Amino acid sequence: MIEEVSQILKMDNYLSNMNIQVIKAENGHVEFSVPITDNMLRIGAIVNGGATMTLMDAAGGMAVYTLGHGSNQVTVNLNTNFLRKIDKGPLKVRGTVVKKGKRIVFARMEIIDSSGELCADASGSWYIY
Numbered sequence: 001m002i003e004e005v006s007q008i009l010k011m012d013n014y015l016s017n018m019n020i021q022v023i024k025a026e027n028g029h030v031e032f033s034v035p036i037t038d039n040m041l042r043i044g045a046i047v048n049g050g051a052t053m054t055l056m057d058a059a060g061g062m063a064v065y066t067l068g069h070g071s072n073q074v075t076v077n078l079n080t081n082f083l084r085k086i087d088k089g090p091l092k093v094r095g096t097v098v099k100k101g102k103r104i105v106f107a108r109m110e111i112i113d114s115s116g117e118l119c120a121d122a123s124g125s126w127y128i129y
Helices: 002-011 049-065
Strands: 021-026 029-034 075-080 089-098 102-111 116-127
Touching: 002 021, 002 049, 029 049, 049 075, 049 089, 049 102, 049 116
Parallel strands: none
Antiparallel strands: 021 029, 029 089, 075 116, 089 102, 102 116
């Protein structure tokens, strides 16, 4: 499953530029390692909020994908909490499915910096088709 998720991330024109390495991919759970690169940074040398949300969306979407239901999925909602600045990489990004309905799946995500600090967390829902 790690190779399959890695290939999907590489095929995505946007996510392929994020240098995401898939560490874990199992039923309803993924874990990524992501280096902090210059194109992710905003003023002050901290990770941009959009990049943070992109990583959360990718982790949640891939956690949903690992369930193996449907041919594709799209984000319905993504709620992100920015808890502290993100400036120490590489980052650990985790996504875990918390509830699966017939067409909607709910997941939680988190970003942890290289010092082990929780920097952001999120919850979201995905429509599977």
